[in-house]
Amino acid sequence: MHQSVKNILVTHEQIVARSKELGEQITNEYKNHENKPLLVALLKGSVPFLAELIKHIDLDIEYDFMDVSSYEGTESIGDIRIIKDLDRSIKNTEIILVEDIVDTGRTLETVKKLMVQKGASDVKVVTLLDKPDRRVVDITAEYVGFVIPNEFVIGFGLDFDQKFRNLPYVGVLKEEFYK
Ligand code: 5GP
Secondary structure, eight states: OOTTEEEEEEOHHHHHHHHHHHHHHHHHHHTTSSSOOEEEEETTTTHHHHHHHHTTOOSOOEEEEEEEEEOTTOOOTTOEEEEEOOSSOOTTOEEEEEEEEESSSHHHHHHHHHHHHTTOSEEEEEEEEEOGGGOOSOOOOSEEEEEOOSOOEEBTTBOBTTBSTTOSSEEEEOGGGTO
16 A cells, blocks of 8 residues: 555456446446436546446447546636537437546536537536535436545545545545645
């Protein structure tokens, strides 16, 4: 275990097993749809989860990336900066947003609205982690890997100061790092 990690919350084996279940569920739910969904992964944290999940989706899917950040000093919903936009039009496309963690829910709510504005016919959400205790907007992900307590976690895409994204598990960061 990395010296900055207090304890491991979700092991690599658990992530792989749960991604398989979610991939199979998505396959079953979308297999009879005329057009297959477009997975939209939010950079950078969702990359390892996207890579694991797609191995278990047995459909002709495509994926694309978006990078957004909230304007500093503002809490207002809808006021986000698009750092990288989608490469293609999503008009009449069914979207599955791929997230690393849903915390307050603000990012997802905003990006979901953006997808609808761009003409998506449906937007669902798959997230590796869900921290429901911290939610401030009423949003739920259709597919959730693991519900976790209100602790700051790192690994499997999640960073602290851009580091630790490469850890193969999800762990709680030692408090001395951010206190
Ligand atoms: P929300 O808009 O739901 O509050 O925030 C979601 C984003 O906040 C995530 O995509 C992630 O980048 C960041 N975040 C929320 N909780 C954590 C956490 O426990 N650890 C890390 N590393 N990032 C988090």
